[in-house]
Amino acid sequence: MRLGPGGSRGFTLLEVLVVVAIIGIVLAMATLNVGGDRRGDALREESRRFAALIQLADEQAILRSEEWGVRLDAEGYGFLVLDGEQWVPVGDPVFRERRFDEGTRVDLELEGRPLVLPGGESDAREEEEKQDGAVPERPEILLLSSGEMSPFVAEFSAVGSPNRYRVRSTLLGEVEWSPVE
Secondary structure, three states, rough: OEEEEHHHOOOOOHHHHHHHHHHHHHHHHHHHOOOOHHHHHHHHHHHHHHHHHHHHHHHHHHHHHOOOEEEEOEEEEEEEEEEOOEEEEOOOOOOOEEEEOOOEEEEEEEOEEEEEEOOOHHHHHHHHHHOOOOOOOOOOEEEEEEEEEEEEEEEEEEEEEEEEEEEEEEOOOOOOEEEEE
């Protein structure tokens, strides 16, 4: 600060620029901190979508008197319906095949036992056979027309996020979503 003509005080342009730069840096840091865990937010939405689609598919199985299933692998999931003796993908676009975001991991416990989900590089041969029609698709989770469902616990986690979410079902078809504490 210097004295101007006539003894008035004021700030130099350099001082004003330094203050503006400091305010800009502080605001940028605050914005980055407020941005939150975007990967965790996406994981929360994916796990909620999974729970909602399971509930909707269960209701459809009951309403249509059909046996439905959910096929899961390390890369995503899809819905199947029993057509005679063969499981086929559900034709409704709501129940289309869905892929997890890169880095998403789902640990599945089926009827109280951990289940290793197929997929990844180790199952490349099985995937080739499936495309040739040699290995039919089979669901990991059953949604029966009677309202019963395979009891399962699916825990969603992701690389780079401390958040984890759990989707749980009971034999009677009740599905619940919750964050893992």
